[in-house]
Amino acid sequence: MNYISQTVLYVGLIALGSCVSPYQPETKTIPKSLVVDGYITDQPGPHTINLTYTSDYTQAALNYRVTKAAVSVTDDQGNRQDFLEVSAGTYRTPANWQGKAGRSYTLTIRTTDNKVYVSKPELLKPVPPIDKTYYEFTETIIPGIKNTNKGFNIYLDTRDPSETGDYYRWRWTHYEQLLYCETRSVPLGRTGRIDYSYYCCGNCWDLIRCNGTNCISLASDALINGKTISRQFILRAPFNSLNTYYVEIEQLSLSREAYAYLKGVEALTKTNGGIFDAAPAALRGNVTNTADPTEQVFGYFSASGASIVPVYVDPAIVPKGVSPDLIIYPPIDPAQPP
Secondary structure (H helix, E strand, O other): OOHHHHHHHHHHHHHHHHHOOOOOOOOOOOOOOEEEEEEEEOOOOOOEEEEEEEOOOOOOOOEEEOOOOEEEEEEOOOOEEEEEEEEOOEEEOOOOOOOOOOOEEEEEEEOOOOOEEEEOOEEOOOOOOEEEEEEEEEEEEOOOOOOEEEEEEEEEEEEOOOOOOOEEEEEEEEEEEEEEEEEEEEEEOOOEEEEEEEEEEEEEEEEEEOOOOOOOEEEEOOOOOOOEEEEEEEEEEEOOOOOOEEEEEEEEEEOHHHHHHHHHHHHHHOOOOOOOOOOOOOOOOOEEEOOOOOOOOEEEEEEEOEEEEEEEEOHHHOOOOOOOOOOOOOOEOOOOOO
16 A cells, blocks of 8 residues: 555545534423333232332433322222322322222322322222142253253133123232341351341241332233133242242232233333334323323223132142252351341
């Protein structure tokens, strides 16, 4: 390459460099919007409504609690039940209150800035009982590594009524008693430290709930009306202990509108951002501002019939020679009394 060619190349590179500017995306903002999360059932309470405000996009994964609101639910006969704020943004009914099948319920929220939000009436439709629950142990190879996925798939059977237009949702809660409730880092010598486990000072339980958008299990009777819903998958319980795994399964009835809303949420959470995915859109729930119906309100209030059953998963069904993926706890502080 001669001197002129080198000079042209050098000047070209300078020109290219001078034309490239860092991309500064426009910062999007959203107005503060109310988020309603909760439902009532025909089972004894307490029933919970959670209220938050959305934050700006710059505040990742952060919502603000709505405190000191007046929250109540009213049925189509004028009977009203107030919710009590038990912690910031969390409102509950008394334990002895429950909804009634055949009644329609409306949620009313009055915030401290005197905005009033009202849901559309939700008909509480009874749900058929859970007929049968069962579980199966499986062990599969995890691609790319030597470990295997060991666990129990839990299923249920239920009979759909002969009437059309039934919609279902399934949720679950796992209860596990804890032996250790805290881990502390304790000095070891002049420079080192060691982590110790500490016993619970009483009966402590860890509750793992099927909650939020990562756990949406729905069904419609459009194709199975009047027939048995069989082998409905509920959850996969891990095999990480030789103790019995305890879980409560809740089968809920849904209105057509609640089912459609949750299907929309499910579709949004399953997109991967590919070029063929539908563009995300804000889902409008069933709660509106009475003074400004155009205000965006997120979430949905529903009323459901519920059937709840306990399931005890016995690890005795695991084939001999298969060991659990044990959870390793730090050692116990020798200075701690048992």
